[in-house]
Amino acid sequence: MEFDISLWAIIGFTFAAYAVVGNDALQTLGTFILSNGRLHWSVLFAFAAIILVAVFTYGWVINGGDPSYGRLANTAKYPVVDIQWYHTLPPLVLLVITRLGIPVSTSFMVLAIFATLDGLTSMTIKSMLGYGLAFVTALVLYLVLTPTLEKFFRRTEHQQHFIGWVLLQWITTAYLWGVWLAQDFANIFVFLPRELTAFESFGAMSIIVVLLAYTFANRGGPVQAVLKSKSNVTDIRSATIIDFTYASLLFFFITLNDIPMSTTWVFLGLIGGREIGMNAMGKTREWQEVARIIFSDAGKLFIGFVISVALAVLLPMLASSMTGGGAEATPLSDVVEESIAPDSGTDETDPQLFR
Numbered sequence: 001m002e003f004d005i006s007l008w009a010i011i012g013f014t015f016a017a018y019a020v021v022g023n024d025a026l027q028t029l030g031t032f033i034l035s036n037g038r039l040h041w042s043v044l045f046a047f048a049a050i051i052l053v054a055v056f057t058y059g060w061v062i063n064g065g066d067p068s069y070g071r072l073a074n075t076a077k078y079p080v081v082d083i084q085w086y087h088t089l090p091p092l093v094l095l096v097i098t099r100l101g102i103p104v105s106t107s108f109m110v111l112a113i114f115a116t117l118d119g120l121t122s123m124t125i126k127s128m129l130g131y132g133l134a135f136v137t138a139l140v141l142y143l144v145l146t147p148t149l150e151k152f153f154r155r156t157e158h159q160q161h162f163i164g165w166v167l168l169q170w171i172t173t174a175y176l177w178g179v180w181l182a183q184d185f186a187n188i189f190v191f192l193p194r195e196l197t198a199f200e201s202f203g204a205m206s207i208i209v210v211l212l213a214y215t216f217a218n219r220g221g222p223v224q225a226v227l228k229s230k231s232n233v234t235d236i237r238s239a240t241i242i243d244f245t246y247a248s249l250l251f252f253f254i255t256l257n258d259i260p261m262s263t264t265w266v267f268l269g270l271i272g273g274r275e276i277g278m279n280a281m282g283k284t285r286e287w288q289e290v291a292r293i294i295f296s297d298a299g300k301l302f303i304g305f306v307i308s309v310a311l312a313v314l315l316p317m318l319a320s321s322m323t324g325g326g327a328e329a330t331p332l333s334d335v336v337e338e339s340i341a342p343d344s345g346t347d348e349t350d351p352q353l354f355r
Helices: 007-028 029-037 039-064 085-099 106-111 119-157 163-189 196-217 224-228 236-256 262-284 287-322 331-340
Strands: none
Touching: 007 085, 007 106, 007 163, 007 196, 007 236, 029 039, 029 106, 029 163, 029 236, 029 262, 039 163, 039 196, 085 287, 106 163, 106 262, 119 163, 119 236, 119 262, 119 287, 163 196, 163 262, 236 262, 262 287
């Protein structure tokens, strides 16, 4: 199905681009921004912008005009639809939540309204696997690193800006930012055609770069408070280890399959496992405080998930009632409407839901 880029598509794309960049700057660039606070934001922005343009261009070329790296290629799970006003509301809600400093999943918030039940289920399972694997990986890693490397970092804090570590951090940040973009471009480009012309691509990329500049000018925004609450994340060396571990986990899931997933779940799983591992070996804070932080972050993820599914189901129904049934239903709203409709007298099950 082909469709022109409508005004609603442009509005939805812009909302999604700003919300995704603003929210996920915490995960991908948060430690980079915090640990390089002595540098002007424009220097850090230029570095990130160059990588963004390179990753975008590469994906657009090798995927025949699709910068989402094939995450949306399965139209049975993520159908191409004509963008209506209600499609723009989930990224707008995400934008508001981001301004409140709440780290929710942009993948669920933006993609749920476009996904079929099968698509949402696949994305949920992969994201849960991502959280669990990241949690266990970080727990084991920091049980080893806390009494050794992290202890050394605390003793030699004045040495963290040694040129070797600075260079390693910037390389690691480039690695992380690149793999994250390849994973999360789908959350932005779901509003646009699956194949973009060079002109459309340049315009879309320009919008993202401008919004990225605004995010850097604000040093990551309110959501940075989530990262600042964690133990020892401003040391360049500690930040480098976090970023490399996170990037490697994302790279694993990128190569696993092309199903979209929540990178936020992976990130908070990593940070949660790290907090427990560090506290078990170094008692950086009271266990009640550690538990509060982890469950608070997990609770915010769950709230975001519930809101995203609710919006995906209810908004098309609301639009349909307002227009007398003229609005196009989304896959999830169709499923709900069929489940609450009067019994048609047949026991046949739609095989599409279980493919």
